[in-house]
Amino acid sequence: MYVVTAEEMRKLDRETIEQLGIPAVALMENAGRAIAEEIIALCRSRSGSAGSPRGDAGTAAAGTAGIGGGAGPAAPGFIVSGDAALTLGTAAGERWFILVGKGNNGGDGLVAARYLREAGIAVTLVYAVPPESLTGEAALQRDAAAAMGLPAAVYGRDRLDFAECSGILDALLGTGSAGAPRGAYAELIAAANASGRPVVSADIPSGLDADTGALHEPCIHAAVTVCLAFLKRGLVQYPGAGAAGRVVVRSIGIPASLAQSGGVEACLLTPEVLRGRLAVDVSRSRSPEGHKGTYGHVLLAAGTMQMSGAGLLSARAALRIGCGLVTWALPGKLLPAVIGAVPELMLTPVGGENGDWNAATAAEVLRLSEGRDVMAVGPGLGRFEGDAAWLRALWEGAACPLVIDADGLNILAEADYANWASRSHPVILTPHPGEMARLAGVSTAEVQSDRIGLAMAYAQKHGITLVLKGAHTVIATPGGQAYVNITGHPGMGTGGAGDVLTGIISGLLAQGLDAAQAAAFGVYLHGLAGERAARQRNHPAAVLAGDIIEAL
Numbered sequence: 198m199y200v201v202t203a204e205e206m207r208k209l210d211r212e213t214i215e216q217l218g219i220p221a222v223a224l225m226e227n228a229g230r231a232i233a234e235e236i237i238a239l240c241r242s243r244s245g246s247a248g249s250p251r252g253d254a255g256t257a258a259a260g261t262a263g264i265g266g267g268a269g270p271a272a273p274g275f276i277v278s279g280d281a282a283l284t285l286g287t288a289a290g291e292r293w294f295i296l297v298g299k300g301n302n303g304g305d306g307l308v309a310a311r312y313l314r315e316a317g318i319a320v321t322l323v324y325a326v327p328p329e330s331l332t333g334e335a336a337l338q339r340d341a342a343a344a345m346g347l348p349a350a351v352y353g354r355d356r357l358d359f360a361e362c363s364g365i366l367d368a369l370l371g372t373g374s375a376g377a378p379r380g381a382y383a384e385l386i387a388a389a390n391a392s393g394r395p396v397v398s399a400d401i402p403s404g405l406d407a408d409t410g411a412l413h414e415p416c417i418h419a420a421v422t423v424c425l426a427f428l429k430r431g432l433v434q435y436p437g438a439g440a441a442g443r444v445v446v447r448s449i450g451i452p453a454s455l456a457q458s459g460g461v462e463a464c465l466l467t468p469e470v471l472r473g474r475l476a477v478d479v480s481r482s483r484s485p486e487g488h489k490g491t492y493g494h495v496l497l498a499a500g501t502m503q504m505s506g507a508g509l510l511s512a513r514a515a516l517r518i519g520c521g522l523v524t525w526a527l528p529g530k531l532l533p534a535v536i537g538a539v540p541e542l543m544l545t546p547v548g549g550e551n552g553d554w555n556a557a558t559a560a561e562v563l564r565l566s567e568g569r570d571v572m573a574v575g576p577g578l579g580r581f582e583g584d585a586a587w588l589r590a591l592w593e594g595a596a597c598p599l600v601i602d603a604d605g606l607n608i609l610a611e612a613d614y615a616n617w618a619s620r621s622h623p624v625i626l627t628p629h630p631g632e633m634a635r636l637a638g639v640s641t642a643e644v645q646s647d648r649i650g651l652a653m654a655y656a657q658k659h660g661i662t663l664v665l666k667g668a669h670t671v672i673a674t675p676g677g678q679a680y681v682n683i684t685g686h687p688g689m690g691t692g693g694a695g696d697v698l699t700g701i702i703s704g705l706l707a708q709g710l711d712a713a714q715a716a717a718f719g720v721y722l723h724g725l726a727g728e729r730a731a732r733q734r735n736h737p738a739a740v741l742a743g744d745i746i747e748a749l
């Protein structure tokens with residue numbers, strides 16, 4: 198599923214109108230109708246009336262061939278489906294305020310109001326601006342609503358009591374919104390939020406920055422957002438994702454092929470995207486003739502006395518995700534403490550007996566990397582004298598893909614690594630927001646204020662694959678593509694969860710997935726395993742990093 202910017206959405210809108218010849222008012226009609234259907238579904242679920250959420254309970258009156266035995270001929274009958282079924286009075290008692298802005302978002306709201314009225318739901322139009330100021334398709338919809346006799350109020354002119362409504366459609370501001378809502382818009386948003394009534398937002402919550410997910414004040418806090426055509430970036434990035442409530446994406450006649458050909462590069466990481474766009478073999482099938490050598494060998498350079506567990510977690514995760522062999526290069530003095538902790542793991546001490554990380558150990562690690570399929574660097578590594586030269590030697594010398602995490606990233610952030618020799622094998626960086634901030638030389642707040650935009654720019658600039666961790670992890674490729682993951686939960690914010698992710702991604706790389714595949718599939722599986730672990734533990738807060746490994 199594509200995730201677009203406001204600018205990309207405007208372009209797709211224009212192309213549909215100009216290249217396909219579909220009039221703008223038809224798109225608006227589809228948009229408004231889709232919004233109305235979702236509100237009708239909400240009303241039906243509140244009233245507890247039976248039938249499918251799309252409001253096609255009337256189909257029960259139709260002949261239903263093949264149900265309850267034998268595929269006989271259909272019995273004659275009438276099919277009353279969609280919102281027409283609702284005129285039978287199921288929405289009694291519902292009264293919705295439709296907040297209408299000046300632009301096309303307001304036009305969508307006016308269309309929805311007509312369909313809601315047809316479905317037996319009382320509506321009152323609440324114009325944020327004098328209705329005479331609407332133009333284009335929105336003005337046409339204003340006239341249609343007036344001709345239908347829909348009651349209308351104008352903010353500032355007419356008395357309004359939000360206690361009189363049972364729900365609110367927010368059609369104030371959409372993708373044409375700029376900056377914080379002003380004047381009547383701001384006051385209506387504040388009143389809607391304070392009303393205690395469920396708010397359904399048309400396209401995006403008014404006040405939300407459609408591109409970054411930042412909330413301008415005031416911003417609508419919606420129960421449901423009916424997003425039109427394609428997900429907007431602001432809906433998948435926090436805090437916007439939190440303000441949008443449940444997001445339903447409804448198509449309005451803009452073909453996805455236009456997004457594909459038009460260079461939309463971000464999408465939601467769904468199973469379809471994994472199988473399709475990323476071409477991942479999600480079945481994980483293994484050849485009957487396979488052996489441990491078939492599934493790759495990860496070399497892990499990680500761990501200190503204080504953080505030996507990080508190495509163990511990464512190594513176990515790599516093994517659990519199915520790679521054939523893992524060798525852990527670790528400081529000599531750490532060896533006695535971890536022998537036998539993971540019997541499947543091979544341990545190779547560096548720096549001599551009782552030794553620790555130092556610049557000279559790079560040569561040992563490089564020797565160990567010969568013939569290996571992946572080198573993973575950083576979990577629990579700590580910092581040491583000469584670490585920048587150490588990492589540079591691995592970067593420039595390892596003839597395999599490189600996954601860099603944790604202190605490996607902190608070393609990179611202080612080094613001028615753009616001037617290091619370019620690598621012929623890919624690099625995956627897996628920063629959390631703080632590490633990303635250090636890498637990019639900005640504040641953590643700046644990273645969080647536009648995660649997708651920043652990740653895409655950084656990955657392209659440095660020619661690396663980036664995994665920007667945090668709620669809705671973003672995977673960005675050097676080729677300019679981005680994937681937003683939605684598996685996982687806040688309980689995964691626990692010590693060692695990142696080390697597990699490094700192990701999973703490295704283990705997938707070792708099995709032959711390319712960098713984008715391994716990063717995206719790894720993040721997706723890590724979140725899914727975290728969800729399973731939360732179920733097994735009966736609460737997300739009880740999940741430990743090791744549980745994520747066991748749930749893989």
Ligand SMILES: NC(=O)C1=CN([C@@H]2O[C@H](COP(=O)(O)OP(=O)(O)OC[C@H]3O[C@@H](n4cnc5c(N)ncnc54)[C@H](O)[C@@H]3O)[C@@H](O)[C@H]2O)[C@H](O)CC1
Pocket residue numbers: 206207209210211224225228298299300301302303304305369370371372373374375376377378379380382399400401425426449451
């Ligand atoms: N995507 C599509 O193809 C379709 C989108 N539809 C809907 O149209 C909106 C976008 O409409 P647009 O007219 O471009 O902009 P808005 O309605 O979001 O608002 C513009 C309007 O609001 C005023 N304004 C802007 N910022 C502020 C502010 N901070 N405070 C107060 N007022 C503000 C500005 O003056 C403009 O007049 C999209 O989201 C969809 O809902 C279509 O209907 C179907 C096709």
Ligand SMILES: [K+]
Pocket residue numbers: 302367368369370371398399400401402403
């Ligand atoms: K809106």
